[in-house]
Amino acid sequence: MATVSPSWNYTLHLPHDPRAPGVARGALRLILAAHEMPELVPTAELLAAELLTNSHRHTKGPYALRVHSTDPGRLRVAVWDTDPRVPPGFSERDAPAPPPDLAAEDGRGLHLVRACANAWGASALGEPGAWKGGKLLWAECGDGAVVR
Numbered sequence: 001m002a003t004v005s006p007s008w009n010y011t012l013h014l015p016h017d018p019r020a021p022g023v024a025r026g027a028l029r030l031i032l033a034a035h036e037m038p039e040l041v042p043t044a045e046l047l048a049a050e051l052l053t054n055s056h057r058h059t060k061g062p063y064a065l066r067v068h069s070t071d072p073g074r075l076r077v078a079v080w081d082t083d084p085r086v087p088p089g090f091s092e093r094d095a096p097a098p099p100p101d102l103a104a105e106d107g108r109g110l111h112l113v114r115a116c117a118n119a120w121g122a123s124a125l126g127e128p129g130a131w132k133g134g135k136l137l138w139a140e141c142g143d144g145a146v147v148r
Helices: 020-034 038-058 109-116
Strands: 008-014 063-069 074-081 119-124 135-142
Touching (some): 008 020, 020 038, 020 063, 038 063, 038 074
Antiparallel strands (some): 074 135, 119 135
């Protein structure tokens, strides 16, 4: 008899603190271990690390990690922050991202996300100067149908 795994999601609210991305990655590892998804840890942790670091470096307010699964073996990692501006090349799958500067020490994170994720996207949740809606960047990894 086949069993059906119920969907689940976790949200971790984080302060703008340099330790927050590491705390969030630790929480992600625990979540995936609890849901018996160890095969997704390397990719999910990379996706989360890049999205969290992007939020920490480019915003001044708090941010949050959301981990969501509706299908067995498939995961959506999302990061919300207070800045509604979506990074270039991340809002639409077919939009070309500006090439990274190979001599720079940073600037490759969202390219890694696009290269390692099965799907990705973004939602602007407010306008600059308006209520702090911010944005949500997400990436999916794993097998199965697309998480909605």
